[in-house]
Amino acid sequence: MPEYLLFRLFGPMAAWGGVAVGEYRPSESHPSRSAIFGLVAAALGIRREDAADLKELQESYRMAVLVNTPGSLIRDYHTTQVPSEITKKRAWPFATRREEVSIHRDDLNTILSTREYFCDALYTVCIRAATENPPYLLSELAEALNSPVFTLYLGRRSCPVALPLQPQVVRGDNLRAAMEAAVFQNIGMMSPIAGKERGMLFWEDEENTGFAVESSQTVQRRDVALNRRRWQFTERKEHGALVQVPEGVR
Amino acid sequence: MAEFIQLHMLASYPPSNLNRDDLGRPKTAMMGGACRLRVSSQSLKRAWRTSEIFKEAFGDHLGIRTKEMGWNIYLAMKGGKALSDVLEERDAAPVRTGVAEKKAVEWGQAIAAQFGKLKSVKDSNEENTEKKKKESLCVEQMVHFSPDEIAAIDALLSRLVESGKDPSDEDLALLREENSAVDIAMFGRMLASSPSFNCEAAVQVAHAITVHRVAVEDDYFTAVDDLNRGIEDVGAAHVGQAEFAAGLYYAYLCINRDLLVENLGGKSELADKTIAALTEAAAKVGPKGKQNSFASRAYASYILAERGSQQPRSLAVAFLKPVGGEDYLTTAVNVLEKTRENMEKTYGACARDTMTMNAAAGVGTLKEILTFVSGDHA
Numbered sequence: 001m002p003e004y005l006l007f008r009l010f011g012p013m014a015a016w017g018g019v020a021v022g023e024y025r026p027s028e029s030h031p032s033r034s035a036i037f038g039l040v041a042a043a044l045g046i047r048r049e050d051a052a053d054l055k056e057l058q059e060s061y062r063m064a065v066l067v068n069t070p071g072s073l074i075r076d077y078h079t080t081q082v083p084s085e086i087t088k089k090r091a092w093p094f095a096t097r098r099e100e101v102s103i104h105r106d107d108l109n110t111i112l113s114t115r116e117y118f119c120d121a122l123y124t125v126c127i128r129a130a131t132e133n134p135p136y137l138l139s140e141l142a143e144a145l146n147s148p149v150f151t152l153y154l155g156r157r158s159c160p161v162a163l164p165l166q167p168q169v170v171r172g173d174n175l176r177a178a179m180e181a182a183v184f185q186n187i188g189m190m191s192p193i194a195g196k197e198r199g200m201l202f203w204e205d206e207e208n209t210g211f212a213v214e215s216s217q218t219v220q221r222r223d224v225a226l227n228r229r230r231w232q233f234t235e236r237k238e239h240g241a242l243v244q245v246p247e248g249v250r
Numbered sequence: 251m252a253e254f255i256q257l258h259m260l261a262s263y264p265p266s267n268l269n270r271d272d273l274g275r276p277k278t279a280m281m282g283g284a285c286r287l288r289v290s291s292q293s294l295k296r297a298w299r300t301s302e303i304f305k306e307a308f309g310d311h312l313g314i315r316t317k318e319m320g321w322n323i324y325l326a327m328k329g330g331k332a333l334s335d336v337l338e339e340r341d342a343a344p345v346r347t348g349v350a351e352k353k354a355v356e357w358g359q360a361i362a363a364q365f366g367k368l369k370s371v372k373d374s375n376e377e378n379t380e381k382k383k384k385e386s387l388c389v390e391q392m393v394h395f396s397p398d399e400i401a402a403i404d405a406l407l408s409r410l411v412e413s414g415k416d417p418s419d420e421d422l423a424l425l426r427e428e429n430s431a432v433d434i435a436m437f438g439r440m441l442a443s444s445p446s447f448n449c450e451a452a453v454q455v456a457h458a459i460t461v462h463r464v465a466v467e468d469d470y471f472t473a474v475d476d477l478n479r480g481i482e483d484v485g486a487a488h489v490g491q492a493e494f495a496a497g498l499y500y501a502y503l504c505i506n507r508d509l510l511v512e513n514l515g516g517k518s519e520l521a522d523k524t525i526a527a528l529t530e531a532a533a534k535v536g537p538k539g540k541q542n543s544f545a546s547r548a549y550a551s552y553i554l555a556e557r558g559s560q561q562p563r564s565l566a567v568a569f570l571k572p573v574g575g576e577d578y579l580t581t582a583v584n585v586l587e588k589t590r591e592n593m594e595k596t597y598g599a600c601a602r603d604t605m606t607m608n609a610a611a612g613v614g615t616l617k618e619i620l621t622f623v624s625g626d627h628a
Contacts, residue, residue, distance in 0.1 A: 166597060187589065
């Protein structure tokens with residue numbers, strides 16, 4: 001029976017960056033592949049520039065995400081003061097932000113962006129090995145999540161996690177069996193968010209999830225990080241369906 | 251595994267508009283399905299990073315700001331003195347051989363130009379050549395020099411004197427790379443065009459969100475024209491609307507001490523000083539937005555600090571159910587502490603040590619918090 005690693009993600013705000021080219025920085029409704037493996041890599045202490053390790057990590061596992069609570073979308077109007085290009089050329093890099101913004105007012109420009117966040121969203125993440133010899137045992141990933149090397153966050157650094165992830169390794173024939181074997185504790189305070197009976201499940205591959213699915217959708221998602229330096233991503237197929245959430249992961 | 255320092259703060263702001271959206275309205279967020287006021291993470295960080303507290307706390311670490319570094323370099327080279335001795339006007343003995351006038355001016359300008367645009371000296375008939383020379387060695391804007399940069403310049407001067415050669419572009423570029431300003435160690439830097447300048451932030455700051463439900467209010471205001479005697483018309487000269495709200499905010503910071511020490515090149519003492527300064531700024535400094543209209547400055551009323559290598563988590567869940575009743579602050583403190591306790595019961599230990607300060611109840615001091623967060627306790 002295959003092993004699965006389950007953990008949950010909750011924070012007052014989360015942002016799962018989609019394709020963004022200009023000042024509009026949208027968020028997808030649920031974590032991207034790059035976000036999840038970025039989070040796991042942060043826990044393990046793999047750095048952004050360790051391209052080979054990151055590649056191996058994300059190629060060695062498959063993931064699924066259950067959206068327990070979708071939350072609500074907010075748009076954040078964001079301004080950043082920056083020195084004009086000319087000023088930058090002659091004085092860059094500034095040693096401190098204070099120095100950077102204390103130049104003459106006329107030399108300061110403002111960059112605008114609109115950033116999307118999801119408030120009140122709760123997710124359960126499911127990871128399994130996709131190769132014979134993955135670089136880490138699932139239990140090692142769980143251990144790293146419990147005492148991470150780098151700070152974990154929900155898509156953006158300003159979105160800290162607000163619950164212990166409670167990583168747990170369980171056995172099951174499929175996703176549903178794995179979720180049925182898992183138990184997530186909820187503190188009473190979580191009652192406005194947790195406990196929903198149905199949720200959207202998103203998975204990769206053509207695998208049998210074990211869930212009774214009336215209808216499912218398949219989309220191409222461009223969230224597999226290829227090269228961070230060049231900011232390249234590739235596509236994958238992601239399937240989604242509304243499912244009955246097993247009791248332990250509600 | 252790393253050492254995390256987590257700060258949970260409650261700060262009460264009177265009617266204010268600290269951080270605004272594109273309509274000039276205070277920013278909001280939904281939490282637990284209820285509308286809350288929000289001050290963005292970026293807004294908080296800007297307020298702290300540009301605060302006086304940082305400047306003062308790092309008086310000896312953050313280096314100096316000057317337009318006259320080139321002039322000082324020139325003086326150091328001419329007299330063969332150490333740059334720090336010249337900067338601090340110490341009457342110390344020369345540390346190397348002096349450099350000829352012309353070279354000293356040339357090199358001083360070359361180095362100063364790395365840090366800012368050199369002043370253009372007008373070709374006036376003025377006879378005061380010494381003043382002109384000084385001018386030619388100064389840059390147009392104040393530049394900040396970190397202690398490492400000053401040391402790097404000094405090291406470069408020694409190399410130049412020894413070899414007698416002009417500084418190469420690489421020599422000059424190196425001056426900047428050695429900059430280890432705490433500011434960037436804390437909050438990171440991301441430059442797609444120059445990845446070698448990138449630095450992973452060691453400090454995580456959450457958006458501050460009110461612990462209670464908030465309705466943003468409208469202030470309809472008019473301004474009268476003092477010279478309007480009411481003869482022709484008696485209306486207002488200006489009619490406007492300003493939105494505002496008051497709130498008790500929950501703010502959360504997580505400092506990765508190991509990463510901070512690494513970003514600071516292994517200087518753990520400097521890291522501790524940094525952490526203390528950041529904590530103090532977070533406790534005392536808020537965004538400056540609309541201060542002239544609202545004077546809403548506030549200190550944190552309550553701080554809970556935690557240390558440990560356990561997975562960090564904010565305690566925002568405590569306020570998923572909006573706080574209500576007559577006394578928001580006491581209720582919020584109680585709910586926060588209860589949530590922390592329950593979390594430990596349910597999930598196991600979430601930190602190794604804690605320390606609290608409650609200004610409303612007069613329990614604990616900021617000084618104790620600062621001592622607690624700084625220092626290697628691991």
